[in-house]
Amino acid sequence: MSKIPFTGKSQQARQQQQRVVSSDPLQPAEAYNPEHPLLEDPDALALRLAESEDFLRRNKNILLGLMSIVVLAIAAGFGYYMWRGSQDTKGQAVMFQAVDYWEADSLNKALKGDGRNLGLERVAAEYSGTDAGNLANFYAGVASLKKGEYKKAIDYLEDFSSDDYLVQARAFALIGDAHLELNQAKEAANFYNKAATHNANEFFSPGYLLKEATARELAKDYEGAIAAYDKIITDYATAAEVTEAKQYKARAEGLAGK
Structure with a gap:
């Protein structure tokens, strides 16, 4: 109990006291x-x-319980952060040999491993949620695409994400390549467009737009193809792809009946 004494003053007395101590004499x-x-x-x-x-x-027990939950949540978050960091370091180490095989075009060993070292498929699965697992998805996607396993390539590449705009755009374009191989021209065109507009730049965007236009022609979307050719001609006037874009645009306009 508080040690502040009870004065016993009535409400009327307190109001009178308030009137006396007003800070504004007017x-x-x-x-x-x-x-x-x-x-x-x-x-x-x-x-x-x-x-x-x-x-x-x-409510002492309830408040103590809530405080305990908060403390445990903070401790668990810190523990997970430390564990994930150690897992990422471990994943980078075990993936080293698989990347060597990938660079040497030994795609089966890169994907499946060699009996002693893990392949990209297991790294992607066992180190999911780490940077190593994320990167393994990219390598596995490219390897699957080269092997003609297009659906697997799409799955791996869609599980990959990168803060590097150029690498992410490349992943979108590769997904487009896989869809095109599966005769899914509309889906391919959409991914080429994502590649072209993801951090658009004069070095890579014109090439992705040319691929988009070609895919849209295959899908008989001639208006979409013309729009992609126009974007190359208008936005990237100095690009090497402009000459092709002008030629193919005339063809697409003829197919569209223009």
Whole structure:
């Protein structure tokens, strides 16, 4: 219980006291309302403190439980962060040999492993959620695409994401290549468009747009193809692809009946 004494003053006495201590001598006493009534009224402050102490006493177990949950959540988050960091380091190490096989075009060993070292498929699965597992998805997607396993390539590449705009755009374009091999021209065109517009630049975007236009022609979307050719001609006037874009645009316009 608070040690602030109970004054025993009536409500009327307290109101009179408030009228006396008004900070504005020009303001009528009866119109004065203190900005912080608890500071002006020790009895009210004592009552509020008593209520707070009683609330804490009655809900002590609940409050302690909530605090424990918060502490455990923080500890678990920190532990997961440390574990994930160690897993990523381990994943990078075990993936080293698989990447060597990938660079040497030994695609089966790159994907499946060599009996002693893990392949990209297992790295992607066992180290999912780490940077190593994410990168394994990209390598596995490219290897699957080269092997003609187009659906697997799409799955791996769609599970890959990168903060590097050029690498991410490349992944979108490769997904487009896989869809085109599966005779899914419309889907291919959409991914080529994603590649072209993801951090659009004069070095790679014109090539992706040319692929998009070709895929849209295969899908008989001639208006879409013309729009892609126009974007190359208008936005990337100095690109090497402009000459082809002008030629193919005329062909697409003829097919569209223009």
